Amino acid sequence: MAKQPELDDFRVPYFDDGKKSSKFSLEAFDPAAKPFSTGSKDSDRARLSEIGAKLDTLQECLHAQQQRRVLLVLQGMDTSGKDGTIRAVFHDVDPLGLRIVPFKAPTPVELAHDFLWRVHAQAPAAGELTIFNRSHYEDLLVPTVLGNLDAEAFERRCCHIRQFESLLADSGTTIVKCMLHISKEEQRQRLQARIDDPSKHWKFDVSDLEARKQWDKYQAAYRDALDATSTDYAPWYVVPADSKTHRNVMVAELLLRTFEALKLEYPPAKESLKGIKVE
Amino acid sequence: MAKQPELDDFRVPYFDDGKKSSKFSLEAFDPAAKPFSTGSKDSDRARLSEIGAKLDTLQECLHAQQQRRVLLVLQGMDTSGKDGTIRAVFHDVDPLGLRIVPFKAPTPVELAHDFLWRVHAQAPAAGELTIFNRSHYEDLLVPTVLGNLDAEAFERRCCHIRQFESLLADSGTTIVKCMLHISKEEQRQRLQARIDDPSKHWKFDVSDLEARKQWDKYQAAYRDALDATSTDYAPWYVVPADSKTHRNVMVAELLLRTFEALKLEYPPAKESLKGIKVE
Numbered sequence: 125m126a127k128q129p130e131l132d133d134f135r136v137p138y139f140d141d142g143k144k145s146s147k148f149s150l151e152a153f154d155p156a157a158k159p160f161s162t163g164s165k166d167s168d169r170a171r172l173s174e175i176g177a178k179l180d181t182l183q184e185c186l187h188a189q190q191q192r193r194v195l196l197v198l199q200g201m202d203t204s205g206k207d208g209t210i211r212a213v214f215h216d217v218d219p220l221g222l223r224i225v226p227f228k229a230p231t232p233v234e235l236a237h238d239f240l241w242r243v244h245a246q247a248p249a250a251g252e253l254t255i256f257n258r259s260h261y262e263d264l265l266v267p268t269v270l271g272n273l274d275a276e277a278f279e280r281r282c283c284h285i286r287q288f289e290s291l292l293a294d295s296g297t298t299i300v301k302c303m304l305h306i307s308k309e310e311q312r313q314r315l316q317a318r319i320d321d322p323s324k325h326w327k328f329d330v331s332d333l334e335a336r337k338q339w340d341k342y343q344a345a346y347r348d349a350l351d352a353t354s355t356d357y358a359p360w361y362v363v364p365a366d367s368k369t370h371r372n373v374m375v376a377e378l379l380l381r382t383f384e385a386l387k388l389e390y391p392p393a394k395e396s397l398k399g400i401k402v403e
Numbered sequence: 404m405a406k407q408p409e410l411d412d413f414r415v416p417y418f419d420d421g422k423k424s425s426k427f428s429l430e431a432f433d434p435a436a437k438p439f440s441t442g443s444k445d446s447d448r449a450r451l452s453e454i455g456a457k458l459d460t461l462q463e464c465l466h467a468q469q470q471r472r473v474l475l476v477l478q479g480m481d482t483s484g485k486d487g488t489i490r491a492v493f494h495d496v497d498p499l500g501l502r503i504v505p506f507k508a509p510t511p512v513e514l515a516h517d518f519l520w521r522v523h524a525q526a527p528a529a530g531e532l533t534i535f536n537r538s539h540y541e542d543l544l545v546p547t548v549l550g551n552l553d554a555e556a557f558e559r560r561c562c563h564i565r566q567f568e569s570l571l572a573d574s575g576t577t578i579v580k581c582m583l584h585i586s587k588e589e590q591r592q593r594l595q596a597r598i599d600d601p602s603k604h605w606k607f608d609v610s611d612l613e614a615r616k617q618w619d620k621y622q623a624a625y626r627d628a629l630d631a632t633s634t635d636y637a638p639w640y641v642v643p644a645d646s647k648t649h650r651n652v653m654v655a656e657l658l659l660r661t662f663e664a665l666k667l668e669y670p671p672a673k674e675s676l677k678g679i680k681v682e
Contacts, residue, residue, distance in 0.1 A: 188605040211497050218490050219498050220536070226499070257499070315681045322672030326467040333681065393601030402594045402612065 129159035131378055134361050136354035139286070150347040153362045155307040158370040160377055168369035175376040176216030182383040183221040183253050188390050193248035193297040196379060197256045199265075200304030201342060202332045203314035204365055206257050209304065212372040213379065214255075223248065227258040239263040239281065240288050247292055260285060261349055268345040269338045282352035293357035300382045301358060302375055303350060304365040308339050408438035410657055413640050415633035418565070429626040432641045434586040437649040439656055447648035454655040455495030461662040462500040462532050467669050472527035472576040475658060476535045478544075479583030480621060481611045482593035483644055485536050488583065491651040492658065493534075502527065506537040518542040518560070519567050526571055539564060540628055547624040548617050561631035572636035579661050580637060581654055582629060583644040587618050 137148050162171045186192055198206045214222055225246045234242045240260055248254035264281055267273035273281070289299055306314075315332060318324045335342065354360040361378055365371040416427050441450045465471060477485045493501055504525045513521045519539055527533035543560055546552035552560070568578055585593075594611060597603045614621065633639040640657055644650040 207497075207499055210499055214498055218486075219493055219501055219503060220486055220489055220505070222498055224499060312681045319676050319679050319681065323669055325673045325676055326670040328673070328676060330675070333679075336681070390602055391605040394604040394607070396609070397598050397604055397607060400598050400612075402591045402598065402615070 131160075131361070131374075131381060134159075134363065134374075136350045136360040136362065138354055138356055138359070139352055147347060147351045150305070150343060150350070150362065153305055153364060155305045155310060155364050156366040157364040158367050159364065160374040161367065161370045162373065165369045168373045172212060172369075172372055172376055173216060175373075175380050176213070178380060179214070179376070179383065180217045180221075182380075182386075182388060183217055185388040185390055186253060186383070186386070187221055187251040189388060190251040191296060192386055192388070193250060193292075194253045194379075194382065194386075195248050195256065195292065195297055195299045196254070196375075197259045197261070197299065197301040198304065198375075199259060199261050199302070199346075200365065201306060201311060201339075202335060203311050203318075204304035204306045205368060205371055206304060208368060209302075209372055209375050210255055210257060212368075213376045217253075221253055223252055223254045225254060225256050227256065227260075227262060230263075238284075240284060244288070248297060250296065260288075261353075264349045265342060265345045268348075269335075269341045278348065279352070282349070285353050286355060286358075289353070289355065289358040298382055298386060299358040300378060301354075301360045302363050302378065303346060303360060304371060305362050306365045310366045311336065311339075410439075410640070410653075410660060413438075413642065413653075415629045415639040415641065417633055417635055417638070418631055426626060426630045429584070429622055429629070429641065432584055432643060434584045434589060434643050435645040436643040437646050438643065439653040440646065440649045441652065444648045447652045451491060451648075451651050451655055452495060454652075454659050455492070457659060458493070458655070458662065459496045459500075461659075461665075461667060462496055464667040464669055465532060465662070465665075466500055466530040468667060469530040470575060471665055471667070472529060472571075473532045473658075473661065473665075474527050474535065474571065474576055474578045475533070475654075476538045476540070476578065476580040477583065477654075478538060478540050478580070478625075479644065480585060480590060480618075481614060482590050482597075483583035483585045484647060484650055485583060487647060488651055488654050489534055489536060491647075492655045496532075500532055502531055502533045504533060504535050506535065506539075506541060509542075517563075519563060523567070527576060529575065539567075540632075543628045544621060544624045547627075548614075548620045557627065558631070561628070564632050565634060565637075568632075568634065568637040577661055577665060578637040579657060580633075580639045581642050581657065582625060582639060583650060584641050585644045589645045590615065590618075 134153070162168050186194060198209060200206055210224060227243070230239075230242065243256075243260045246254070246256070264273070264278065264285070268278055293299060315328075315336065318328045350360045350362075363371055363374050363378075413432070441447050465473060477488060479485055489503060506522070509518075509521065522535075522539045525533070525535070543552070543557065543564070547557055572578060594607075594615065597607045629639045629641075642650055642653050642657075
């Protein structure tokens, strides 16, 4: 009997201060795989709905305690489904309990600071579940592909990221990072679909086609970035994402496990309220 | 045949630079009324779901255009259902399209600025739908009830608010403000239910009981505040809110009408994308 896949099989090995013998291979992960699918799209949607209800309760508990914080980082090539993942995974979670932070190209003011300045400002507060839709990892990937960040500067940024994430973790933030992994062919189909549907043109930026031409460079930059920043306090997971329902279920399962590991409990009843009758 | 209720019957008359003959009466609105109920709780939920789907599309269109902004302000006494309204009305709206801003008691840094400073910073950007869960109106209500804002200072703050909201409106923001109106007896029951359920104690703040003792003062402060700040560019609506399903449907109907009046359309197709084949 085949071994059941485990979430940790999709975790990028931890960076261990340069002692690793070799880099992990992003190519070893099949974007079309559906290891956490429950069998059909319908059953995946049912499972997602089940997890959504649990996440809703767990998020309320996180909020009630006002102690821990949870940060989900979503990265992936254009059309890999970051927006769709957020919509699907959090459909049944109280919107009051979510803070979604989209990171766009930095503004002049943001560029006038270090690359983690705007990110730090958006770190989750006590009791918050925050989702980064893109993140500080763009500041590794884009300049690398454009040739504006040499190997040494890349390593320095990775080191700053590890130290920054260690600060967050040490201050009560549980971090989980997902790379939504699609194939080049799947991206081609999704981009073509957007072009072929004029009502979707507003979503389309011609620079997406430019980025696609650099596909291999982006894949290499992703591999190097994930390799250097997957840590026990902020692990990276590769999420096979050609199938949307699989992608959603896997991210939801990861987040559910992350929340369950926190062993959250509602704050105890207040003795002082016992027996009070409201006038 | 009785006249069908219209949303505008629940609009606070516009402030017109002191020429009004008399203040509107909050007491004239029955908190237990269900003028926009469709008949039963089930049919209200169905209607809410129908509006939710429309709001989802309209919000996407707002986002696609990146021009207009929409701001929903929610105010109401403790337990009036601000959180519940947000959860219910926006359940089917993409969480990526929402920004929910809860205003708590001001921090020392916030207090060191004028009372609109922290509010202005949270104003919706182009393409955004923003919800204020409490708002700058707390800065009229609370100090008035506590006796820290005399009539003249109250009027000055109202004037500043009108000017501030006029700036937002003039810059492309459509503002709609709802007071969730519950009865004193309904609040008693809701507070008592929270006390009687120890698992809900974390939601309970003893100061809620203190505020309740000032019920009449708060109602008077609400009336004066709404009276002085309902304008054609930022109207106030009184939402009968003893019934939760009615409250949700009415806020949803108001927001739907607000969005529909914007006559939003998706941006046109881009000629430059025509016929492109993705490699």
